[in-house]
Amino acid sequence: MPTDTHKITFTINGRKMERTISPSLLLIDLIREELSLKGTKPGCLEGECGACTVLINGDAISSCLYLAVNVNGKEITTIEGLSTDDRNAPFDPVQEAMIQHGGVQCGYCTPGMVMSIKAFQEHCEANRFVPGREEIKKAIEGNLCRCTGYTKIIDAVESLFEGE
Amino acid sequence: MQKELKVIGKPMPKLDAGIKVSGKAVYGQDVVLPDMLYGAILRTEYPVAELVSIDTSKAEQLAGVVSIITADDVDVNNISYRRDHPALKKGRVNCIRDEIAAVAAETPAIAREALKLIEVKYNVQEGVFDPFEALKDDAPQINEFSSHEKNKNISHPFHYEHGDLQQQKDKSAHIVTSRYFLPRMTHACLAPCAITADYSNIDNRLTLYSVTQVPFLYQRDMAHVLKMEPSRIRVIQTVIGGGFGSKLDMYPYEPICALLAMKSGRPVQITFDREEEFIASPTRQKMVIDLTSGVDEKGKFTFRVAKIIMDNGAYTSWGATTPFVMMQTFSSMYQMPACVFDADAVYTNNVYAGSFRGYGNPQATFAVERNIDLLAEKLGMDKAEIRLLNANFRGEFTGQELEFNTCGHKDALEMVIDGVGKTRKENDKDQKRYKKGIGFASMLHVGGGAKIYPSDGCGTILKMDDYGYLTIITGSSEIGQGSETVLGMMAAEELGIGIEKIRVINTDTDIKPWDVGVHASRTSFVAGNSLLGAIKELKTKLSPKAAEMLKTDEDDLEYDGGTVKSIKTGESIKIDKVARQIHFKGPNDLLTVSHYYEPGSKFADKNFKGNISGAYAFAAQAIEVEVDTYTGNVRVLNIHMAQDVGKVLNPLGLGGQIEGGVVMGMGYALTEELKVDNGYILNPSFHEYKLPTACDIPEIHFYPIETIDEAGPYGAKGVGEAPLIPTAAAIANAVSNAIGVEIDSLPITPEKVLQALSNKS
Numbered sequence: 006m007p008t009d010t011h012k013i014t015f016t017i018n019g020r021k022m023e024r025t026i027s028p029s030l031l032l033i034d035l036i037r038e039e040l041s042l043k044g045t046k047p048g049c050l051e052g053e054c055g056a057c058t059v060l061i062n063g064d065a066i067s068s069c070l071y072l073a074v075n076v077n078g079k080e081i082t083t084i085e086g087l088s089t090d091d092r093n094a095p096f097d098p099v100q101e102a103m104i105q106h107g108g109v110q111c112g113y114c115t116p117g118m119v120m121s122i123k124a125f126q127e128h129c130e131a132n133r134f135v136p137g138r139e140e141i142k143k144a145i146e147g148n149l150c151r152c153t154g155y156t157k158i159i160d161a162v163e164s165l166f167e168g169e
Numbered sequence: 170m171q172k173e174l175k176v177i178g179k180p181m182p183k184l185d186a187g188i189k190v191s192g193k194a195v196y197g198q199d200v201v202l203p204d205m206l207y208g209a210i211l212r213t214e215y216p217v218a219e220l221v222s223i224d225t226s227k228a229e230q231l232a233g234v235v236s237i238i239t240a241d242d243v244d245v246n247n248i249s250y251r252r253d254h255p256a257l258k259k260g261r262v263n264c265i266r267d268e269i270a271a272v273a274a275e276t277p278a279i280a281r282e283a284l285k286l287i288e289v290k291y292n293v294q295e296g297v298f299d300p301f302e303a304l305k306d307d308a309p310q311i312n313e314f315s316s317h318e319k320n321k322n323i324s325h326p327f328h329y330e331h332g333d334l335q336q337q338k339d340k341s342a343h344i345v346t347s348r349y350f351l352p353r354m355t356h357a358c359l360a361p362c363a364i365t366a367d368y369s370n371i372d373n374r375l376t377l378y379s380v381t382q383v384p385f386l387y388q389r390d391m392a393h394v395l396k397m398e399p400s401r402i403r404v405i406q407t408v409i410g411g412g413f414g415s416k417l418d419m420y421p422y423e424p425i426c427a428l429l430a431m432k433s434g435r436p437v438q439i440t441f442d443r444e445e446e447f448i449a450s451p452t453r454q455k456m457v458i459d460l461t462s463g464v465d466e467k468g469k470f471t472f473r474v475a476k477i478i479m480d481n482g483a484y485t486s487w488g489a490t491t492p493f494v495m496m497q498t499f500s501s502m503y504q505m506p507a508c509v510f511d512a513d514a515v516y517t518n519n520v521y522a523g524s525f526r527g528y529g530n531p532q533a534t535f536a537v538e539r540n541i542d543l544l545a546e547k548l549g550m551d552k553a554e555i556r557l558l559n560a561n562f563r564g565e566f567t568g569q570e571l572e573f574n575t576c577g578h579k580d581a582l583e584m585v586i587d588g589v590g591k592t593r594k595e596n597d598k599d600q601k602r603y604k605k606g607i608g609f610a611s612m613l614h615v616g617g618g619a620k621i622y623p624s625d626g627c628g629t630i631l632k633m634d635d636y637g638y639l640t641i642i643t644g645s646s647e648i649g650q651g652s653e654t655v656l657g658m659m660a661a662e663e664l665g666i667g668i669e670k671i672r673v674i675n676t677d678t679d680i681k682p683w684d685v686g687v688h689a690s691r692t693s694f695v696a697g698n699s700l701l702g703a704i705k706e707l708k709t710k711l712s713p714k715a716a717e718m719l720k721t722d723e724d725d726l727e728y729d730g731g732t733v734k735s736i737k738t739g740e741s742i743k744i745d746k747v748a749r750q751i752h753f754k755g756p757n758d759l760l761t762v763s764h765y766y767e768p769g770s771k772f773a774d775k776n777f778k779g780n781i782s783g784a785y786a787f788a789a790q791a792i793e794v795e796v797d798t799y800t801g802n803v804r805v806l807n808i809h810m811a812q813d814v815g816k817v818l819n820p821l822g823l824g825g826q827i828e829g830g831v832v833m834g835m836g837y838a839l840t841e842e843l844k845v846d847n848g849y850i851l852n853p854s855f856h857e858y859k860l861p862t863a864c865d866i867p868e869i870h871f872y873p874i875e876t877i878d879e880a881g882p883y884g885a886k887g888v889g890e891a892p893l894i895p896t897a898a899a900i901a902n903a904v905s906n907a908i909g910v911e912i913d914s915l916p917i918t919p920e921k922v923l924q925a926l927s928n929k930s
């Protein structure tokens with residue numbers, strides 16, 4: 006093996022993988038180019054827009070700022086990993102809420118937005134915390150959306166905690 | 170009797186929301202074709218320079234580079250409706266966006282590396298960056314193709330007038346004059362530009378995977394540049410990650426990508442990174458507006474005189490034609506006895522402007538509404554009252570000959586005046602530091618298309634299969650605004666079938682019938698009317714057979730719940746059964762029909778008079794802000810927005826358009842400006858160009874007003890642009906109201922607020 010490559014093992018969307026990569030490879034390129042998972046979106050490649058957000062061990066991170074070597078031994082979830090195989094209920098509750106509340110327009114921010122919301126939801130649930138609108142806004146502040154004006158996205162997140 | 174609507178008017182999630190939330194939607198940057206190459210464009214280092222030499226030899230030797238083109242390698246026509254813009258620049262560069270060469274390579278990294286190896290020698294020159302300088306006699310001619318007789322540096326002049334100006338001046342009790350400065354704003358679509366071009370020399374066909382919002386005009390423009398027949402160009406629209414007017418024109422990178430594909434004999438993809446997106450995308454038209462307005466002693470408006478200088482940039486795109494829309498606002502928003510309007514798009518060595526949601530109207534509305542507040546202050550009149558007194562009305566025939574067959578302007582004003590009265594709270598913070606204020610603004614915009622092209626129509630083809638599923642093939646395009654969902658809802662309503670049985674095909678010029686494209690908030694109106702026409706034709710096939718099977722008359726039929734029913738007998742038959750009978754039993758026909766709809770609007774005459782739209786949209790906003798006088802920060806607390814939408818088709822989609830538009834208007838008002846200094850762009854990143862984030866979002870109170878315009882589908886009018894248009898004006902009025910200073914430019918940054926406060930004291 007040439008010295009400027011690294012062998013990494015990781016799990017992505019439940020699948021275990023092994024890859025030999027260059028140490029400078031960005032996670033977004035591993036995901037989009039090497040693994041052909043095009044759901045993760047490049048919006049700025051500067052950590053400013055959140056379109057490339059994925060989960061690493063449950064935490065939301067910008068995959069454009071994250072070196073792929075650092076996923077060694079970790080678990081990645083991308084937008085493709087949220088949907089289920091169930092034909093009658095194909096969506097995660099976060100996805101379903103975004104659809105029903107009209108949180109999607111052009112949809113380019115949506116995968117990253119959904120992943121940020123997912124991490125936030127799990128964090129809240131683990132801490133038995135029901136967030137208010139202001140906390141929800143803070144949670145998605147790093148995800149830019151040019152189409153929706155955010156209101157329907159905030160509604161969607163709020164609905165996830167209704168009845169709790 | 171109006172039949173009860175079952176689908177229209179009820180909230181419907183977007184048809185494409187499912188694939189979008191799952192990451193399965195294919196955007197321009199997700200397209201992968203076999204053997205595809207990656208293109209990159211070399212842009213100039215200096216805004217203005219003579220190109221002494223371009224040496225590509227080193228780049229050609231880089232392993233993995235497949236082809237390189239410069240202006241010398243290609244035989245093409247200029248782009249732009251003014252034909253003043255070469256896709257690849259030859260001899261000189263005129264602005265910082267200018268394309269000098271392009272590379273196609275095996276990987277994006279190699280393509281970028283190759284750009285660095287291209288050696289360009291420049292002879293740097295002085296530029297003209299101020300349009301007022303460009304108008305001087307001794308200014309150099311900036312664009313060599315400019316041809317207007319009025320002035321060598323004017324790309325497109327406009328003049329409009331109506332009424333007796335002198336008489337109205339004589340009637341005026343007060344006259345105010347102000348100069349307003351409106352900045353460049355950029356679309357900042359979340360998806361950067363992307364195109365993939367695939368050329369086959371076997372049949373001389375070019376396929377473009379494009380993000381255009383006007384595929385048929387694009388096909389024609391591309392053909393002109395490449396000197397091809399339009400029909401040999403197939404435009405396939407990928408899912409579009411934001412449009413807002415940015416994709417209304419064709420830009421150099423698109424024919425460049427096609428030329429690279431033709432030269433390489435392999436598909437080529439070009440995608441912008443964010444910096445290139447900021448530098449190379451068109452902007453909202455930057456302008457200076459001098460506006461003089463008058464009012465009589467009772468508060469009735471008397472006249473407006475507007476003189477506008479627009480910074481066109483080095484080449485012409487649709488931004489130069491925004492006066493078409495602006496003049497309506499000056500001539501016809503609020504009753505207006507006399508108006509004189511002049512606007513010149515002036516060449517400079519800055520980046521060029523394109524079209525942007527609102528099409529000049531946010532700028533015009535800002536000027537008009539600021540002037541109204543000044544007039545009210547002179548009169549000592551309430552700012553809501555003066556607007557109500559002058560509001561447009563139903564049946565009004567304006568000086569510009571626009572016909573307001575329905576008009577919710579006054580209702581809209583009343584609703585927001587009432588709304589803001591309810592949410593307004595006393596200052597709960599330190600009153601010396603925090604000041605609250607309220608501002609009003611209205612808007613008038615085309616709501617039924619706009620006849621600016623020989624046709625403003627849209628074609629529809631319908632196909633119902635043997636199983637009762639419907640395919641709608643529409644000329645119109647979906648750019649995130651939700652039009653395909655509205656079309657699906659209309660078909661579900663009329664044919665009584667579930668929306669899950671309806672598919673909309675709208676992305677391929679080889680298949681879909683002609684449509685002028687997404688602009689002027691026209692899609693639901695024009696494509697909707699086209700679809701309704703097609704459904705009528707489909708029913709001329711379905712109804713006779715259903716009537717025969719049900720042994721009843723055709724006008725006794727009702728389409729509901731997947732069946733055709735006899736109202737008299739209550740008997741019903743499944744719609745797919747009717748389809749099969751028509752196909753297999755007689756008359757042995759397929760349920761395929763096509764329909765073309767052309768709105769009844771007219772062309773404006775050479776004086777720009779005429780009823781150019783099928784309907785007009787009206788809106789009013791009342792906005793409450795809080796100004797921190799220590800920091801200059803403006804916080805928007807409440808936005809009340811009432812809009813005459815004709816009829817609500819999909820409340821969920823409508824709400825999203827309204828909120829999205831209003832928030833975009835907030836960005837325009839408070840933070841967004843693409844800063845250009847001596848031709849260079851200073852803030853080409855999301856870090857420096859601030860979009861509103863979730864934390865900036867105020868409470869948005871929306872009041873739809875249904876005026877049921879008989880020209881529109883179910884009475885609906887265009888919606889998409891309106892919410893953005895009055896927002897900046899209303900915020901500026903609110904800030905001025907809060908701290909008692911004149912606000913004459915956007916964005917209203919903390920520095921400007923502090924400066925205005927210190928000037929005041």
Ligand code: FES
Nearest residue numbers: 048049050055069
């Ligand atoms: S692409 Fe990673 S934050 Fe924008």
Ligand code: FES
Nearest residue numbers: 111114150151152
């Ligand atoms: S839906 Fe278009 S950017 Fe969010």
